[in-house]
Amino acid sequence: MALSGSILTNVGRRVLEIIDSLVENWLLLALLAGLLWALFRLRQLEARLEQVSSQQTNLVDAKVSLEAELTAIKADIRWLSEDCFKTPRPVKL
16 A cells, blocks of 8 residues: 555656646747747837838928929919019000
């Protein structure tokens, strides 16, 4: 009886060691998975930041282009309005 009790104790101890080892391994796997997920999200956020930066550059370029067109239109209007008042127009009665 003492021998079977000793065997059961040893088996129980070994089972607990296996369970403890599995828990440690699962914890390490969970930490590794969390780290990989964080790196994946970081890559996604970096890609999004590059995309937004590119869009911002495009918007700045478009703004400069529109401002140049607006300046040209204002110059044309100024020239046309000055031309209208410089040259006398015949009036039909």
